[in-house]
Amino acid sequence: xxxxxxxxxxxxxxxxxxxxxxxxxxxxxxxxxxxxxxxxxxxxxxxxxxxxxxxxxxxxxxxxxxxxxxxxxxxxxxxxxxxxxxxxxxxxxxxxxxxxxxxxxxxxxxxxxxxxxxxxxxxxxxxxxxxxxxxxxxxxxxxxxxxxxxxxxxxxxxxxxxxxxxxxxxxxxxxxxxxxxxxxxxxxxxxxxxxxxxxxxxxxxxxxxxxxxxxxxxxxxxxxxxxxxxxxxxxxxxxxxxxxxxxxxxxxxxxxxxxxxxxxxxxxxxxxxxxxxxxxxxxxxxxxxxxxxxxxxxxxxxxxxxxxxxxxxxxxxxxxxxxxxxxxxxxxxxxxxxxxxxxxxxxxxxxxxxxxxxxxxxxxxxxxxxxxxxxxxxxxxxxxxxxxxxxxxxxxxxxxxxxxxxxxxxxxxxxxxxxxxxxxxxxxxxxxxxxxxxxxxxxxxxxxxxxxxxxxxxxxxxxxxxxx
Amino acid sequence: xxxxxxxxxxxxxxxxxxxxxxxxxxxxxxxxxxxxxxxxxxxxxxxxxxxxxxxxxxxxxxxxxxxxxxxxxxxxxxxxxxxxxxxxxxxxxxxxxxxxxxxxxxxxxxxxxxxxxxxxxxxxxxxxxxxxxxxxxxxxxxxxxxxxxxxxxxxxxxxxxxxxxxxxxxxxxxxxxxxxxxxxxxxxxxxxxxxxxxxxxxxxxxxxxxxxxxxxxxxxxxxxxxxxxxxxxxxxxxxxxxxxxxxxxxxxxxxxxxxxxxxxxxxxxxxxxxxxxxxxxxxxxxxxxxxxxxxxxxxxxxxxxxxxxxxxxxxxxxxxxxxxxxxxxxxxxxxxxxxxxxxxxxxxxxxxxxxxxxxxxxxxxxxxxxxxxxxxxxxxxxxxxxxxxxxxxxxxxxxxxxxxxxxxxxxxxxxxxxxxxxxxxxxxxxxxxxxxxxxxxxxxxxxxxxxxxxxxxxxxxxxxxxxxxxxxxx
Numbered sequence: 001x002x003x004x005x006x007x008x009x010x011x012x013x014x015x016x017x018x019x020x021x022x023x024x025x026x027x028x029x030x031x032x033x034x035x036x037x038x039x040x041x042x043x044x045x046x047x048x049x050x051x052x053x054x055x056x057x058x059x060x061x062x063x064x065x066x067x068x069x070x071x072x073x074x075x076x077x078x079x080x081x082x083x084x085x086x087x088x089x090x091x092x093x094x095x096x097x098x099x100x101x102x103x104x105x106x107x108x109x110x111x112x113x114x115x116x117x118x119x120x121x122x123x124x125x126x127x128x129x130x131x132x133x134x135x136x137x138x139x140x141x142x143x144x145x146x147x148x149x150x151x152x153x154x155x156x157x158x159x160x161x162x163x164x165x166x167x168x169x170x171x172x173x174x175x176x177x178x179x180x181x182x183x184x185x186x187x188x189x190x191x192x193x194x195x196x197x198x199x200x201x202x203x204x205x206x207x208x209x210x211x212x213x214x215x216x217x218x219x220x221x222x223x224x225x226x227x228x229x230x231x232x233x234x235x236x237x238x239x240x241x242x243x244x245x246x247x248x249x250x251x252x253x254x255x256x257x258x259x260x261x262x263x264x265x266x267x268x269x270x271x272x273x274x275x276x277x278x279x280x281x282x283x284x285x286x287x288x289x290x291x292x293x294x295x296x297x298x299x300x301x302x303x304x305x306x307x308x309x310x311x312x313x314x315x316x317x318x319x320x321x322x323x324x325x326x327x328x329x330x331x332x333x334x335x336x337x338x339x340x341x342x343x344x345x346x347x348x349x350x351x352x353x354x355x356x357x358x359x360x361x362x363x364x365x366x367x368x369x370x371x372x373x374x375x376x377x378x379x380x381x382x383x384x385x386x387x388x389x390x391x392x393x394x395x396x397x398x399x400x401x402x403x404x405x406x407x408x409x410x411x412x413x414x415x416x417x418x419x420x421x422x423x424x425x426x427x428x429x430x431x432x433x434x435x436x437x438x439x440x441x442x443x444x445x446x447x448x449x450x451x452x453x454x455x456x457x458x459x460x461x462x463x464x465x466x467x468x
Numbered sequence: 469x470x471x472x473x474x475x476x477x478x479x480x481x482x483x484x485x486x487x488x489x490x491x492x493x494x495x496x497x498x499x500x501x502x503x504x505x506x507x508x509x510x511x512x513x514x515x516x517x518x519x520x521x522x523x524x525x526x527x528x529x530x531x532x533x534x535x536x537x538x539x540x541x542x543x544x545x546x547x548x549x550x551x552x553x554x555x556x557x558x559x560x561x562x563x564x565x566x567x568x569x570x571x572x573x574x575x576x577x578x579x580x581x582x583x584x585x586x587x588x589x590x591x592x593x594x595x596x597x598x599x600x601x602x603x604x605x606x607x608x609x610x611x612x613x614x615x616x617x618x619x620x621x622x623x624x625x626x627x628x629x630x631x632x633x634x635x636x637x638x639x640x641x642x643x644x645x646x647x648x649x650x651x652x653x654x655x656x657x658x659x660x661x662x663x664x665x666x667x668x669x670x671x672x673x674x675x676x677x678x679x680x681x682x683x684x685x686x687x688x689x690x691x692x693x694x695x696x697x698x699x700x701x702x703x704x705x706x707x708x709x710x711x712x713x714x715x716x717x718x719x720x721x722x723x724x725x726x727x728x729x730x731x732x733x734x735x736x737x738x739x740x741x742x743x744x745x746x747x748x749x750x751x752x753x754x755x756x757x758x759x760x761x762x763x764x765x766x767x768x769x770x771x772x773x774x775x776x777x778x779x780x781x782x783x784x785x786x787x788x789x790x791x792x793x794x795x796x797x798x799x800x801x802x803x804x805x806x807x808x809x810x811x812x813x814x815x816x817x818x819x820x821x822x823x824x825x826x827x828x829x830x831x832x833x834x835x836x837x838x839x840x841x842x843x844x845x846x847x848x849x850x851x852x853x854x855x856x857x858x859x860x861x862x863x864x865x866x867x868x869x870x871x872x873x874x875x876x877x878x879x880x881x882x883x884x885x886x887x888x889x890x891x892x893x894x895x896x897x898x899x900x901x902x903x904x905x906x907x908x909x910x911x912x913x914x915x916x917x918x919x920x921x922x923x924x925x926x927x928x929x930x931x932x933x934x935x936x937x938x939x940x941x942x
Contacts, residue, residue: 008496017495058649063622085623089616095574102578163619280651284498287653291488291496311481318658319504319641327659331716346835353839392920394717394762401719405506406642416611416643420538423610435897437918440841 003296006246010290013237014283016064020071022241026233026279029061032221036194037069039217043192044073044081044157049184051193051214053165053202056221059280062196065221066161081157082107088164093176094126096168101129104136104158111156134179137189157190165195169205177206181213223277230273231258231266237279238286246296253300264306285312321447322455324405331390332398333456335359336407337465340449344468349411352399352439356392362465363389387461396438403443411442471525474517477671478664479510485655486518492525494593494631498653499621503637504644505657508723511637512601514657519597527597528552533605538613539571541606546570546579549598553587553630556596562586573616577623580632590629603636604643614647660720666711668722670704673729677703682737690742698745705748706736713759732758786925791858792886793925797933798854799896799915800922803842805936807849813936814856833941838919844899844912850887851879857931 012018025033032054042048056062070083084103086096101122121132137158160180162168168177183191199205206214224230235258240247257265272282289308293299302308317323328336338359339350346354367386390398402408409415417423447455453466471487491497505511519527528548535541547567554562565583570576603614617634624632638644644654660668677683678699687694710729718724736755744750752759788796805813809829858877877883888906890896897916898904904911915922926933 008493011496015495015498059651087616087619087623089612089619090573090577090623092572092574095572099574099577106581163622278651284651284653287498288485288488291491292484312485315481315485315656315658316654318656319506323658324506324641327661327720329662329716329719332719351839351841354835357836357839390717397717397724397762398719401721406640416609416646418611420608420610420612423608424537427608435894436841436916439918442841 002245003294006240006242006244006250006296007290007293007299009242009244010238010240010250011287013240014286014290020068020075023068024236025061025065025068026236028222028224028229028233029065032056032061032219033065033069035219036065039192039194040069040073040159043159043190044077047155047157047190049187049191050217051181051184051195052217052219053195053197053214054219054221055197055200055202057223058198059278060221060223062221063163066194066196070159070161079111079156081159082111083159083161085161086163088162088167093168096176097126097130097133098122100160101133104133108156130179134183137183137187137191155190157192160191160193162193162195164197166197166199166202166205169202169207169210174207174210178210178213181210184215185213224273224279227270227273230277230279231269233279234258234269234282237283249296250299253303257303263304265303268306268309285309288312321407321451324407325447325452325455330461331395332401333460334362334462334465335395335398336402336447337449337452337456337462338362339402339408339443340445340447340452341465341468343445344449348444350408350443350445351441352396355399356395356439359395360389362462363387366461366465407446408443409446411444472521474514474521476510476514476517477668478660479514479657482510482514482655482657483518486514487522489653489655490518490522490525490597490633490635492595494595494633497595497633499631499633500618500652501633501635502644502647502652502654503635503657504639504641504654505637506639506641506659508721509657509659511657515599515601515635515637525597526552526556526594527599529599529601531601531605533602533607535606537608538606538610541600542570542573542576543567545598546576546583549580549596549632550583553583553596557587557590560587560589573620577620580620580624584624584628584630584632587630588628593629593631595631595633597633597635599635599637601637602639604638604640609643611646615650618647618650618652660722662715662720665715665720665722665725666708669707669711669725669729673707673726674700674703677706677733680733680737682734683740686737686740687745690740690745692742692745694745701748702740702745702751705751706733709752709759714762717762728762731763786921786928788890788925789886790929791882792890793929794858794931795850795854795883795886795890796895796915796917797922797926797929797931798850798857799845799890799913800842800917800933801853801857801936802845802850802913803915804837807845810849810853814853816856829940832939836937836941838937842914842916844914846912850913851883854879854883859929 009018013023016023036052036054039050039052043050054062054066073081082104084100084107086099091099105121121136122129124132165177168174180191180193183189184193195202203211203214203216203218224233235254238254239251257263258269260266261270268285269282272278286309288311289302289306290299292308293302325333325336335355339355341362342354342358343350367389370386399408403410414426417426449466449468453463456463456466471491473483473487476483489497489501503511503515519525528551530541530544530548532541535544544567546565546569550562550565550567553560562583563586565579567579570579600617603609603617606613614636617636620634621632678696683699683702687699707729710732711725714725714728718728735758739755740751741754744754786793806829812829855876855878860876887896891898891906895915895917896913898906899912899914922933
């Protein structure tokens, strides 16, 4: 039970689900963390209005820092602010306005304990809703209308947390951002806007009038620069602070492993540092190690040899292009090599006819070179020494398999559309490729013949065909 | 951890990874889990087994392939979540939400928000796993759909008693690689290897075959009473032989191999006699035809080469008029022969006037033109070649007929009618598929029929089209 407690704690730590007082952020983001903390404090405690944009790579602690600070704030000043979360992917401009009203309403209701549930912000048409929001935030204090010029503590700060704020800064009008940033300047209610984005040039997307209202405060989340910081961050993420009999053993082992540059675990970290440089990825790979261990011995052993993490990392590549080629049957392999040869000859225009012609020639040539084994007399099986040439009808199935496995792609086709609207438009457009007969459709290779040569084992019958 | 690892053949790692990511406690499992594997790589099977072995973990399933676009997908997410919660906690007082209201991601969040708020009375936090089985099979898929789901948990309050966790199974590895920077925990299901396919099929199918009615009744009919081991041997031999014969055809696709096995089983059983039941080799020889053809076709009869059947097939394969058939042949010639050599090939008239006719092609082409896409031609060229190849009506000897004869076929009304019909049958198409103006002189045409069908058609009218393509290329 004690181990189970320890394990659960460690897993929560990996999952970032510990209570806010116990959870920690890695050291290298502390700089950004302090800045965000200051902004939040200024707007929640001192009731100032602020806006800032947090810029950092994907899955790089942007939301984590904000959530962490908000959770800490909520412990002390839960009555002082309401949070409104918007996501640029989920909310269109219209949905965002509705969502602001809805969230404001429900948050204020919980804040005031249901006593004025008749705020009626989220009802009415879109313009009405937006007007109500603006009036509510702009002019009056939230909640108690009779204290219209009330003291500082009576005011409730409104925090807007935007995820993917760059989608609101689109080419069209940017009304929402304009109004919200305008509130920061003019509203009497303290408004704080935090936007998260991955785009480093997010300010360039803002219109002039929007940009002039934005405070120009951009917080870049620092990234890991040296191996030491990465190792330190790993230590911080994995060190356990829990009154438990296993805590010391684990922490000591971890510290020792992180010092020893020759051990498997350190190599794993170094490998990650040199390729992905992502703590999240490291954590993902450690899930298996920690969750499957039944005793502390197993856990320690796992950390010693790093097998579960290795298994996770290897598993990520089990469906890579070369792994796919290795999983092909002999006929599929022959056909993909034939297609590769055709593509090299014809500047990357392959169709089924050409590939099949190449395939049948290939197999015939192989068969010519095969020594003819005189058939053994008697009742023994007749050994087929030659390769079978499959009929055109049968090879069609194989061709479709290859397309399905993404080894071939239709020429000039646009795979995945960027937005739902584009996908809808594409579905109304009849692609030329589907109207022409199966064997004449033009394809492109996803793997070239040179790459195939390196992937196909030398022992394969078709190896000699991997070059022209 | 209190999860049980399910036993699935050759999926130990995946089962292990599933049980480490999925648990009952919302704090211990990540909000999103991706599962990727190609067709028939055991994704759904392993997942189903996992939830069967862990009945305390709540889950609900959706298959996006049936939902076509994102809107029904969202509505079904809302509907499935609320209905499975009602089933799980019938004692909770719950006012029904209209799932069809979830017309947008924002509305989905609102619906889920109100649904989850009803379950605040539960005493402890629970997970509800929503499995989107085959997300990339959604017909109108776009790049932004998955991130919307990935971020859904941020929009729902993390203090709710019921936490939604999403599991996505995805076929396309390229789709997944577009989201690699999100660093979502991913479990890859690699394709099975040859030996693994064999073992799985032996494990799954041999029991079915041993106890199949066809086998038992056949053995009873032969009048012998072998041991159970013979049945086993027959079934296992059959499975092994089929895999050996068709593995290269299907690849490592278990579903395809199973289909072939099932389709040939009865023929295999029918060949069992008292003589060959104890001799696998003799049994193999007695139905060797089964292993040489896939039988993956609805048109070609598998064995009997009776002429009658073939003739009938030819006659019925394309019920086109004579004019249509010749029009198709002419269109094929137009698309695949170069116009500059037409006069050499088709001109038959002795020239009264002086002048050289074309010499024809001097060098051979690199590749067979029939392998490539058809080229476009003008309608005028089609009609002249049509006239050149259309059989001449019977010459009635007689004086008047010499002057009155109408030897060559003209492009009369029927010809145009037939051409229009061929075009609506998509056997001949125009350059631009949409809103083609048939009367425009700019419009160009092309044949839309492969070589195999053209040769079939030409043989029904005894026209040797292959002759026009002989000696064209190396």
